[in-house]
Amino acid sequence: MITYIFIFLALLAIASALAMVINKNTVNSALFLVLNLVSVAGIYLLLEAQFLAVIQIIVYAGAIMVLFLFVIMLLNIDAEESLFDKFRIKYFVAFLLAIAVLSQILYSLGNFSNMLPQISSEMAEIGTVEAVGDVLFTDFLLPFEMTGILLTAAIVGALLLAQHKIKPGSNND
Amino acid sequence: MEPVTTTSYIVLGIALFLLLNSAALAVYSERRVAAFIQNRIGPNRVGPMGLLQPIADVLKLILKEDVTPIQGNKTIHAIAPIIPVVTALMTVAVIPFGEGLYVTDINAGVLYLLAVASLGVYGVTLAGWSSNSKYSLLGGLRAAAQMVSYELPMGMAIASCILFTGSLSMLDVAGAQEYWWNFFRNPIGAVIFIVASFAEANRTPFDLVEAEQELVGGFHTEYSSMKFGMFYLAEYMHVVIASMLITTFFFGSYHLPFAGYWLPEMSVTAKAVLDVSVFTLKTVFWAFVFIWVRWTVPRFKYNQVMKLGWEQMLPISILNFIGLAAIVYAWYHFI
Amino acid sequence: MDYLHDLYAFLPGIITAIAGLIAILIDSYKDDHDGIFGLTVIALFAGLVIAVMDMFGPVGEAFSGMITYGGTAAFGSAVVLFGALFSVLISREYLMAIDHNFGEIYALVLFATSGMLGLASANNLVMVFLGLETMSICLYVLAGTVKNQKMGAEAALKYFLLGAFSTGFLLYGMALIYGATGSFDLYQIAQAASGDLLFVAGGGLILVGFFFKVAAVPFHMWTPDVYQGTPTTLTAYMATASKSATFVAFILILSRMLPAGAADWSSVLTVIAILTMVLGNIIALVQDNVKRMLAYSSVAHAGYLLVGLAADTPEGYSAVLYYLLVYTLMNVGAFGIVAFYERQQGLDFTDINNYAGLGFKRPAMGVMFSIFLFSLAGIPPLAGFVGKYQVFAAAINADMLGLAIIGVLASAASVYYYLRPMVYMYMREPHKDLPLVQPGWLFKASILILTLLTIYFGIAPGGLSDLLASYYSGEWIVQIAP
Numbered sequence: 001m002i003t004y005i006f007i008f009l010a011l012l013a014i015a016s017a018l019a020m021v022i023n024k025n026t027v028n029s030a031l032f033l034v035l036n037l038v039s040v041a042g043i044y045l046l047l048e049a050q051f052l053a054v055i056q057i058i059v060y061a062g063a064i065m066v067l068f069l070f071v072i073m074l075l076n077i078d079a080e081e082s083l084f085d086k087f088r089i090k091y092f093v094a095f096l097l098a099i100a101v102l103s104q105i106l107y108s109l110g111n112f113s114n115m116l117p118q119i120s121s122e123m124a125e126i127g128t129v130e131a132v133g134d135v136l137f138t139d140f141l142l143p144f145e146m147t148g149i150l151l152t153a154a155i156v157g158a159l160l161l162a163q164h165k166i167k168p169g170s171n172n173d
Numbered sequence: 174m175e176p177v178t179t180t181s182y183i184v185l186g187i188a189l190f191l192l193l194n195s196a197a198l199a200v201y202s203e204r205r206v207a208a209f210i211q212n213r214i215g216p217n218r219v220g221p222m223g224l225l226q227p228i229a230d231v232l233k234l235i236l237k238e239d240v241t242p243i244q245g246n247k248t249i250h251a252i253a254p255i256i257p258v259v260t261a262l263m264t265v266a267v268i269p270f271g272e273g274l275y276v277t278d279i280n281a282g283v284l285y286l287l288a289v290a291s292l293g294v295y296g297v298t299l300a301g302w303s304s305n306s307k308y309s310l311l312g313g314l315r316a317a318a319q320m321v322s323y324e325l326p327m328g329m330a331i332a333s334c335i336l337f338t339g340s341l342s343m344l345d346v347a348g349a350q351e352y353w354w355n356f357f358r359n360p361i362g363a364v365i366f367i368v369a370s371f372a373e374a375n376r377t378p379f380d381l382v383e384a385e386q387e388l389v390g391g392f393h394t395e396y397s398s399m400k401f402g403m404f405y406l407a408e409y410m411h412v413v414i415a416s417m418l419i420t421t422f423f424f425g426s427y428h429l430p431f432a433g434y435w436l437p438e439m440s441v442t443a444k445a446v447l448d449v450s451v452f453t454l455k456t457v458f459w460a461f462v463f464i465w466v467r468w469t470v471p472r473f474k475y476n477q478v479m480k481l482g483w484e485q486m487l488p489i490s491i492l493n494f495i496g497l498a499a500i501v502y503a504w505y506h507f508i
Numbered sequence: 509m510d511y512l513h514d515l516y517a518f519l520p521g522i523i524t525a526i527a528g529l530i531a532i533l534i535d536s537y538k539d540d541h542d543g544i545f546g547l548t549v550i551a552l553f554a555g556l557v558i559a560v561m562d563m564f565g566p567v568g569e570a571f572s573g574m575i576t577y578g579g580t581a582a583f584g585s586a587v588v589l590f591g592a593l594f595s596v597l598i599s600r601e602y603l604m605a606i607d608h609n610f611g612e613i614y615a616l617v618l619f620a621t622s623g624m625l626g627l628a629s630a631n632n633l634v635m636v637f638l639g640l641e642t643m644s645i646c647l648y649v650l651a652g653t654v655k656n657q658k659m660g661a662e663a664a665l666k667y668f669l670l671g672a673f674s675t676g677f678l679l680y681g682m683a684l685i686y687g688a689t690g691s692f693d694l695y696q697i698a699q700a701a702s703g704d705l706l707f708v709a710g711g712g713l714i715l716v717g718f719f720f721k722v723a724a725v726p727f728h729m730w731t732p733d734v735y736q737g738t739p740t741t742l743t744a745y746m747a748t749a750s751k752s753a754t755f756v757a758f759i760l761i762l763s764r765m766l767p768a769g770a771a772d773w774s775s776v777l778t779v780i781a782i783l784t785m786v787l788g789n790i791i792a793l794v795q796d797n798v799k800r801m802l803a804y805s806s807v808a809h810a811g812y813l814l815v816g817l818a819a820d821t822p823e824g825y826s827a828v829l830y831y832l833l834v835y836t837l838m839n840v841g842a843f844g845i846v847a848f849y850e851r852q853q854g855l856d857f858t859d860i861n862n863y864a865g866l867g868f869k870r871p872a873m874g875v876m877f878s879i880f881l882f883s884l885a886g887i888p889p890l891a892g893f894v895g896k897y898q899v900f901a902a903a904i905n906a907d908m909l910g911l912a913i914i915g916v917l918a919s920a921a922s923v924y925y926y927l928r929p930m931v932y933m934y935m936r937e938p939h940k941d942l943p944l945v946q947p948g949w950l951f952k953a954s955i956l957i958l959t960l961l962t963i964y965f966g967i968a969p970g971g972l973s974d975l976l977a978s979y980y981s982g983e984w985i986v987q988i989a990p
Contacts, residue, residue, distance in 0.1 A: 027246070027302065034295070054284040062291025062324075066298065066317055073302045073310065104709060129281050129341050142518065142571040143634045146626055149525050150642040153619035156532060157649030160612045161664070 006046055012039040026072050030065060037061045049127035185274045185445075191453070192265060192413065195460075197227035199409035203464045210468045231402060239398035242304050249303035254400045256296030257407035263289045264414050267343045271427045271448025275344065282343040283335060286418070287328055290373060293411075294320045297375075297382065297392050300404070304395035312391025315475065316382040320373055322482040327369035329490035333362040334422050336494075336501045347426035352433040354425040361493045363423040365486055370415040372482070375408070377467040381475050416459035420452065424459075427452040517570035517577035520555030520585050521625035527551030528618030535611030545600050548614040552593040552621065559586040563975065573693055575629040576760075579979040583829055584628030584756030588749045591836040592621045595745035597954040598844040601947065602741045605851040608653055617745060620646030624753035631764075633682045633692040636757055640678070640721065643753060644671050647746055651738045663737025670730045674720030681713025685765075694764040701770050708771045714761065715776060721754045724814060725784040728807045732795075735803035736858070740850055743799065744843030747806045748836040755813055755832055759825050762817060777818035778911055784811030785918040792925045798846050799858045801925055802839070805884060808922060809835055815915050816899040819906035822980030827898035829976045834883075834895035834965055841958040842880040844951070845873055851945055863929050865938030873947075876959045878930050883962050885926035886919050891965035898973065 013036055020032035037060045044053035125131055136144050191198075201216070201224065208215025217223040241247055267282040269275040279285050294317050301313015335341060337358055338349040349355075356363045372379040382391045393404045420426060427448035429436060439447065473481070515522060531544045562582035569576050596617060603609040623642025630636040648671060652664025686692060688707040689700035701707055716727070723731040735743045766773050788808030795801040813835075816828035849857040849866065856862060867874035883890035896919060903912040965972070 025246075027249070031249070031299075050279065050281045051284070054281045054288045057288040058284065058291055062288060062294070063321065066291075066294050066321060069295075069298055069302075070314065070317060073298070073314070104705070107705065129284070139572040140574070140634070142514075142574045142626075143632075143638050145525075146623070146635070146638040146642060149528070149619055149622060150638060150645065152529070152532075153616060153623075153642060153646050153649075156612055156615055156619075157645060160610065160616070160649055161652055161655065 002046060006043065009039045009042040009046070013043065027069065030068050030072055033068075034061050034065050037065070044127075047127070048124040051127060051129045051132045185270060185449075187449075189265070189276075195413045196406045196409040197231070199412055199460060199464075200227050200230065200405070202460070203409070203467075206461065206464045207468050210465070231399075234402040234405075235399050237398040239400065240395075242306065242395045245305040245395065246303040249299050250395075251400070253296050253300035253303060254396065254403035254407070256299070257293050258403050258410065260289050260293040260296070261407055261410035261414055264418075268417055268421055269344050269347045269426065270452050271445050274445060274448065278342055278344050281341045283331055283341045283346065286343075287324070287331070290327075291321075291324060296404075296407070300396065301392040304392075306395050308388045308394045309392050312382050312388045312394070315388075316375055316392060319375070319379060319381065319478060319482075322479060323369045323372035323379075323486075326365050326482065326486040326490040327373065329487070329494050330362040330366040330369065331422060333359050333490070333494045333497050336497050343421065347421060347428070350425045351428050352431060354423065354428070354430060356423045356425075359423070359493075359497060361489065362497070363419075365490045365493070366423060367419055368486065370419055371463070371466065372478070374411040374415045374463070376412065376463055378470045378473050379478055380467075380472060381478060412460055412463045413456065416456045416463065417452075419459050420455040424455055514570040517568070518575055518625070518629070520559050520589060521622045521629075523551050523555050523558075524589075524618045524625065525622040528615045528622065531611060531615040531618060535615065539611070541609055541611055544611045544614045545596075548596050548618055549593065551618060552589055552596060555621075555625075556586060556589040556593055559589055562586075567979075569631055573695075574632045574635050575626065576631045577629060580756060580759060580825075580829065581629035583976065583979070584752065584759075584832075585625050587752045587756075587829075587833050587836055588621060588624045588628055590833070591749035591752060591840055592617060592624075592745060594840045594844075594954055594958060595741055595749065598744070598840070598847060598951055599739075599741040601951050602847040602851060603739065605945075606654065606739060608739065610653070613650065613653060613742070616646040616649055617742075620650070620745075621749065624749055628753045628756040630757055630760060631694050633685070633694070633697075633765075636761070637679065637682065639753070639757070641675065643750055644675070644721070647671075647750060650742045650746070651734050653739055653742065654737075657737075659737035660739075661737075663734045666730050667734045670720065674717050674727070677713050677720065678717025681710045681715075681717060684710030684713065686710075694760065697765045698767050701765075701767050703770045711766050711771060711773070712776075715773070718754065718758050718761075719780060722751055722758070722810045722813075723807050724780050724810050725787045725807065728784070728788070728810075731807055732800045732803040735806070736797060736799045740799065740843055740847035740858075743802075744840045744847070747802070747843065748839045751806070751810065752832045752836055755817075755828060758817065759828060762820070763825060768820065774818050774820045777814055777820075778908065781811050781814035781818050781911065782914050784808065784814060785915055786811075789918045789922045789925075792922065795925065796860050797858050798860055798863070798929060801860070801928075802842060802846070805922065805925070806839065808918065809884075811918070812896060812899050812915060815903050815908075815911055818911060819902040819908060821902060821906050822977065823905055824899070824902035826973070826976035826980055827895075827902045829979075830969065830973055831895035831899055833972075834891040834962075837958055837962050837965065838880050838883045838892055841876065841955060841962065842884065844955050844958070845877040845880070848873060848947055848951065848955075849944075852942055860929055860932055862939070863932040864936035865933065866944075867930070867933035869938075869944050872952075873955075874933055876955055877933070879959055879962060881926045881930060883966065885923045887923070889963075889966045891962045891969075894966055894969040898969075 016032045016036040016039060020029045020036060023029045023032060037056060041053040041056040041061070044050075044056060204226070205215045205223070207213075215223065216226040219225040219229045241250055264286060266276045267279055267285055297316040297320070298313045301309045301311070301316070304310070334346065334355050337355060338346050340346070371377075375382045382388075388394070393401055396404060425432075429451055527547055527550075531547055534540055534544050534547070559582055562578055563586060565578050565582070567576065567578035575581065596614065599613075600609065603613065620643050623639045623646065625639075626635055627639030627643060630639055648664055648668040651667045652660050654660035682692075684706050685697060688702075688704065688710060689697045691697050691700060720727040735747065738746060762773065768774065785808055788804050788811055792801055792804035792808060795804060809831075813828050813831055816824040816831065818824070819827075846858065849863070867878075879890065883892035886892045886896040888894075896915075900912040900915050903909075903915070
């Protein structure tokens with residue numbers, strides 16, 4: 001049963017990712033990305049990583065993609081021209097490179113023939129909120145705080161770039 | 174926990190059945206309460222006391238012609254109304270109705286609630302965009318901005334409840350209020366949560382989304398027939414769900430006030446009946462408050478909504494959280 | 509866990525981060541630019557003092573092995589803080605002159621510095637990534653500070669897109685390495701390392717990410733545009749502090765995480781070093797814009813630094829550290845003086861033609877500019893010469909004679925373009941008689957200190973070199989059987 005759910009979610013994830021890239025309409029692309037994120041969250045759930053799954057939906061599907069959609073809708077971007085209209089040598093090289101990378105990944109993953117890992121109770125413990133929180137505030141304390149600084153800096157930076165007015169306090173205004 | 178008997182499951186079944194139909198009931202009660210507040214009679218022709226009015230409404234909606242804007246995006250236009258209904262129903266999965274009476278228990282249940290709530294934004298936004306109409310688009314964008322803004326104080330208010338629970342499971346949230354409701358321990362959080370719930374459900378005084386004077390019908394201007402009906406139902410489902418969440422997080426869930434101190438031991442079945450009744454009554458009360466507020470409080474301006482959310486509720490909720498965290502820490506470590 | 513000990517180990521980073529937060533608060537409530545400037549300088553100076561003291565202190569790990577302190581990390585932190593401090597000191601007048609003296613800029617510089625400190629003392633790939641990102645995001649914004657010019661927007665966008673792209677490489681590499689070894693800790697990765705494809709691919713992708721960030725050829729495309737579009741004193745910050753932090757992290761990763769047995773990292777570095785030195789110097793020859801010239805020169809300097817890394821010996825690493833300090837001194841000074849000339853109204857003072865005759869107008873500035881340029885060219889007895897000498901000597905001692913010869917030849921070619929501004933300044937008639945503005949005492953004092961240090965480290969490198977060499981004595985590198 002679990003295997004079937006996995007196959008379903010995996011196919012959904014791959015299909016939505018492909019559809020996202022191929023689709024001409026940007027809003028549709030964004031929606032397929034949401035679908036992709038949700039199906040990946042489902043795969044996390046199968047791996048008993050509940051916290052990660054829920055956070056993935058809250059942060060990516062719920063917050064970031066909504067803002068994406070916002071921008072796309074407000075900018076009213078026209079449908080792009082299709083990728084496959086005309087043949088260009090660039091695309092061909094890119095395609096070959098993609099094949100190379102894909103085969104490398106497949107080769108590297110070839111050792112792991114079992115599709116789904118056996119999830120022991122210890123592994124399930126790791127995915128809980130308690131375990132994540134515990135590690136976050138002990139071993140990964142410094143990275144956690146650093147992330148706070150990173151996000152603050154990003155917000156301050158975005159505001160600095162978005163402000164149009166010349167601020168008071170500078171010389172000639 | 175004691176074993177849950179078949180009777181308990183029957184009680185649970187009845188509760189869930191009522192829930193599914195609660196939207197219809199809520200529509201009816203809104204019209205009756207509105208009439209009562211405005212000194213009118215309200216719908217009283219269909220069935221006894223007008224109780225069959227919702228069925229008539231739905232029948233009428235189904236029989237109407239379904240109009241789709243020709244310039245709009247038809248697929249998304251069709252999908253959009255389903256999203257709020259689905260997310261509203263998904264929420265119920267983790268809410269406990271009584272001791273041992275719940276659909277499922279997720280380790281990160283509270284986060285699950287927030288996640289599902291955050292997905293609800295899509296329905297409104299997409300409906301606004303796919304209609305290809307200025308009114309709809311503005312309504313959808315307003316709704317999305319408002320919901321995203323108020324998710325933050327709401328999350329902080331919930332987090333301040335979790336301080337007393339020490340667990341993100343909804344069962345523990347309910348169980349921890351057996352002696353003291355969270356409302357008594359965390360009144361500021363409760364007020365913030367209630368206000369944010371109103372905003373999340375897009376109800377007055379936060380119903381900027383469908384401000385008639387400015388936006389006609391807001392995001393559902395271009396919807397008709399049962400697609401409109403689904404938005405309509407989803408709105409009332411959200412009211413009911415919001416009432417249930419207020420009850421669960423701050424008003425003792427299925428516990429009577431200070432029940433742990435005085436409530437005698439009971440048989441499982443009796444407890445189940447009592448729990449479900451208590452829970453239902455509280456939910457009905459809060460749903461009534463939602464309607465009551467709608468017909469008494471005027472609508473905010475949009476900038477006021479944003480200002481209230483970002484400049485007042487968010488800082489207050491964060492300070493409340495930090496203060497409570499300090500108190501809880503001191504309580505466990507120094508007293 | 510002993511939190512106080514941990515806090516002390518990362519004190520410079522914590523001071524700068526908190527100062528950044530306070531700067532934002534001051535900016536939003538009081539709009540007091542002088543206060544923010546003072547706070548920034550005090551925080552950076554305090555951090556610098558602590559980092560310098562740490563250089564002589566013990567070596568160890570803190571925050572559950574997330575960072576190291578003492579030794580390489582302390583020296584890296586000191587160089588980063590030094591570059592940041594002097595960039596800020598020379599920034600104020602320049603930013604006021606171009607009417608962009610925003611409080612947020614100082615806050616972002618502080619945040620970026622704390623990211624760089626995390627990067628320079630990282631002992632874990634998570635910290636490497638977070639440090640690099642904190643630094644990069646602040647720099648993207650700083651590159652686009654001047655919004656009303658096309659150049660600034662172009663710089664910010666190019667930097668952001670290419671930077672995000674390179675971060676992708678880095679992250680992908682980290683993911684593969686985690687897959688191959690099951691750890692993010694540099695030592696544990698080295699313990700679990702093997703020559704299998706997953707590990708080598710991961711290591712290669714991480715190298716690519718770092719090549720992007722240090723602007724090595726062929727990943728240097730963004731450098732000239734970004735350096736040109738950024739306000740000049742912030743370019744100085746970008747060119748020195750961020751490059752130093754990235755190179756220190758590069759050293760930490762190469763010496764601790766990527767054992768030589770797993771793959772021939774050294775020859776990869778050799779090829780990139782040759783490309784970077786040769787192309788950087790050749791393209792710099794034809795630049796007419798001083799900032800672009802300095803940008804390509806910084807690409808070339810990345811090449812010299814890579815020579816030291818390619819040597820893969822203790823001598824090479826300590827030479828790179830020394831070079832970083834020297835490079836910071838020279839570049840902050842050179843950019844600072846370019847910024848001074850740019851403050852004159854009326855002419856575009858990044859164009860080399862407009863430097864004609866400037867040397868005699870403010871003789872002290874002209875002389876100091878010449879000293880920095882001579883030092884960049886590597887002419888004895890200035891610091892740049894000692895830096896280059898040590899790096900090339902390390903390469904020769906590691907049996908890389910060819911690499912060293914190419915480096916020396918490229919360096920000789922670079923003398924041409926470093927001398928060009930001087931030729932214009934002293935041997936051409938000025939086009940237009942412009943009175944130069946009077947620089948403030950803070951600016952003059954900072955440039956003077958930089959000049960004196962450039963001369964000092966050229967004459968007396970011994971003490972510092974010995975200290976740096978001592979970091980790499982004993983069991984400094986992980987030896988693993990392939």
